Amino acid sequence: MKKIYVLRGVPGCGKSTFIRHHHLEPYTISTDNLRLLYGNLKYIYDEKQGKTRQVIPQEYNEQTFNLLYSLIDNKMQRGETIFVDATHLYPNAFEAYREYVEKYHYEMICIDFTKEINLNELLKRNLTRVDFRWVDPEVIKKIYKFAKSHPRLPRWVHQVTPNQFANTLYIGETDLSTYRSIAIIGEEANFKGTLKPHEFYISYNHDFARKHHHSKDVIFINRDLSTCRDHNAYTVFPFIFKGKHYLATSRTLRDEFIGYIKNIHGRNFYNFGLANLTDFMQEFPVNASRVKQISLNNFKQSSINRLA
Incomplete structure (x- = not known):
């Protein structure tokens, strides 16, 4: 659920076009736009073309990236999906993100454009870009060379192509069919004894989940943002048990919120789009659902x- 997408590619490769095409502007932080918060476009003289150009100022890089990381930290506190539009083609480009990814238990996905277009096409496109998007051709060549010599990303970064992006929006079911039973622990339930072998536990009781947080057989369903950083906490948990499909959530989801469901070899994959974690925690009037839901709304919380 908690994902940060970073776009990687040489200027002119189509990163910003990709953002517009998929209507991702409301979720995107662009380093070029941040630079323009610190300083307006400025004129330079292009000796090769014999003309003046307006370009984005580059002297505010330190302030730009400090602001970027501050915005990321702020959004991650609320579990929001984030897109970062920048080149990410310089040494240790991903290392600064690692602190936040680990702190807030996010998945980092790199949408990699480096194999989409060759150098000649990049230089050709650069000539026809909107003036302030123009980049010195020597800079493009340098960045392109770096991209070709550094194709591998850190292991903790999930690398995809632009065409694979849509698949990353889906959440697949966890198959719990190997368990004999599933216990649903109410928020106010008093669980006595020890965990049973071959039983899986979906808990709305935070004390129970915290007590058994080392067990792979126990998960907790968030009801607010205060527990989102717990490693065994989920905001929505799709699962299949004995051939039946279920969604465990804090609040019953309206059917249109669940969106498109695709089934592959009997396993459901859900596309919740780019919804915020808090969207799953809001209470809306309930309508008919295609999937059986387990939530705070639909069973007694002391039970x-x-x-089975």
């Missing part, structure tokens, strides 16, 4: 229910 322990079981699927």
